[in-house]
Amino acid sequence: MVSSKDVAKMAGVSQSTVSRVLNNPASVKPVTRNKVLNAMKELSYHPNLIARSLVTNSTRTIALITGTLYNGFFVETTNSIINLATSRGFKTLVYFEGAMKLRDVFDSLRGQKVDGILLSSITLDDPMFEEIKRSQIPYMMFNRRPRDGGNYVVLDNLLAGEIITRHLLDLGHQRIAYISGETNVSTFFERKLGVQKALSEAGTSLQPELFHVIDTNPTDVEKVTLKLMHMSQPPTAILCATDAMAFACMDAILSLGLRIPDDVSLAGIDDISMASHHAIQLTSVGHHKFRMGEIAAENLIEMIEHGFSPDHPRQIVLQPELVIRKTTGRKK
Amino acid sequence: MVSSKDVAKMAGVSQSTVSRVLNNPASVKPVTRNKVLNAMKELSYHPNLIARSLVTNSTRTIALITGTLYNGFFVETTNSIINLATSRGFKTLVYFEGAMKLRDVFDSLRGQKVDGILLSSITLDDPMFEEIKRSQIPYMMFNRRPRDGGNYVVLDNLLAGEIITRHLLDLGHQRIAYISGETNVSTFFERKLGVQKALSEAGTSLQPELFHVIDTNPTDVEKVTLKLMHMSQPPTAILCATDAMAFACMDAILSLGLRIPDDVSLAGIDDISMASHHAIQLTSVGHHKFRMGEIAAENLIEMIEHGFSPDHPRQIVLQPELVIRKTTGRKK
């Protein structure tokens, strides 16, 4: 491998000068600079970024710890995060939730000297939150947040749950099923609170046989959907805690030969882009245009470049918007 | 930051010994080893992987250069690639096609000392291909390949194009439109060849007014679909070169109030998982079960760990399977 020492020798200068033309070209005389530049080209020299990182203690790399791409929401955030990071000259190391324990990912990240961390994968009372704060590495959580404190950008999930439930109530639905993910996660915890709030304001409540907390994978959603629709008195509307779950739910409903919304109304939360496809037309509530991924990445990079104080956390809450499409209808 | 020197001091041993308990614990006496281990825990020591990489010349990191996640095909490969890499102890640096020039990505990768490269983003006559080979970095291409040579895993795209076209011909369609991506990319080049082959075997050919080569983004697909359906004599079937394009095409057809397949048949290529959703039911041809992403990652890691010879390239061609769903029907 050709090193800056080789370039220096060929150009007849010192290694320091080679380093300068790389990092502060204005500080070296044009004639010298050109000699160095030519030697670099001649030897097709590529500076060893590892060596540079060791001394500068910066890698221009961020880590993204995200929920699975089988959830279209994370496809969108992953896409915008990586694109934004790239445009700002950062590389992105991607980790999927569940493939490794958060604690191991985090230990590895410390050794790797990433400049910042973006994560969606944190539970309400996650013990890792303290460690992350203690590590002093700039971080930004998105979509989910710990019970209190920290830097994050999230949807107003309580309001989202409330709005979408009220929409179903307004259509005359009384038997509303709610399929949720585990409530040790802020999104599911808060969305459920919103659902309950809207129901109680309507003088009713979440009925135990219509409320299911499950793993969010398509198979489990399908199973519980079949169970619901096979009840002696099935729900007239099903609300899923995410659009990704609503897609799986829709798949199961249609597989039964039932029609949406004629036989059962269906709604989701997140308003991901596939929801607007003409073959889907899912009623949902979300924040599509606010670009949560970009907000997260932008704030993180600002913290990396301009410093941050733990005393002034960045807490951004996006307002949800109801988007009524074709999967919800008046109760017959 | 606490370094191995601090650990050594606290444990009363040399830095070499600290390094040994990390890399070859069996070679150090249990008593000594425990003293070191305790010191590490006490100081909550995390070895600096950057420093290690500088001397071992290995980063346990691979780079993935992939097409956009707005194409569901790449969602699936990205997901399986990162999961497989993680399970083998590799980190994954992700780059999206288009966000940076391939040449810049590649220059950056050299400096970063990634252990291997996985890329879908290469054109038939891409000048970068020579550079990649010359760099000696293990690499594996997937989905697309250069005109000749190299390590890759691809679908038999010609056969795929042929099979799906024959399916449409068998249903009695004669006015078959074909919407393709740029043919300087192997997938589109070969799929088109397959389409032409099937048509010519049926005594017909690709008619210029029904053949469109466009950028694969949804907006352009929708535009060309509208143009097609507004012809005085519209096609009775539309074939899209990828499922992702077919989804956009479907969206446009449905927005016109037309029914699929009653008014027009629609088919794609890739057989991505969303194609089987009951609200979509897209007829397609692909290799779903062969897990292209995993094959690519597995081969790359094998090359990294056991070496590779440019004289024996790894060239894997997956056989396509036709999956007839609900979007294609007999010509009326």
Added chain:
DNA sequence: CTGAAAGCGCTTACAG
């Protein structure tokens, strides 16, 4: 504007 020297935090022969 440029060079010599030290140092970033590891690993790796080498010697004992």
Added chain:
DNA sequence: CTGAAAGCGCTTACAG
């Protein structure tokens, strides 16, 4: 089984 020394390829004061 363990330690002292050198070195990986850069950058960064410091001096001139």
